Amino acid sequence: MARLLIVAGLVLVAVGLVALxxxxxxxxxxxxxxxxxxxxNVSVYLPIATCVVLSVLLTLILNLVRRx
Numbered sequence: 001m002a003r004l005l006i007v008a009g010l011v012l013v014a015v016g017l018v019a020l021x022x023x024x025x026x027x028x029x030x031x032x033x034x035x036x037x038x039x040x041n042v043s044v045y046l047p048i049a050t051c052v053v054l055s056v057l058l059t060l061i062l063n064l065v066r067r068x
Contacts, residue, residue, distance in 0.1 A: 007065075028050060029047055029050055031047075031049035031050050031053065032049060033048045033049025033050075033052070034046065034047045034048060034049050034050055035048060
């Protein structure tokens with residue numbers, strides 16, 4: 001249980017650091033597969049490509065951590 005809490009804490013710290021650095025990464029949220037629709041006062045943003053890229057990166061990182 002202690003290891004699980006430590007790993008969960010480290011993951012939360014990593015997510016927080018990414019959230020702080022996200023505005024400084026110019027391509028994040030502006031990839032070609034990210035869809036934006038807008039009409040009048042309503043706008044919809046679907047960051048499909050960004051989600052796929054982040055998912056692949058997190059999968060690679062977590063697989064490296066699990067193998068240790």
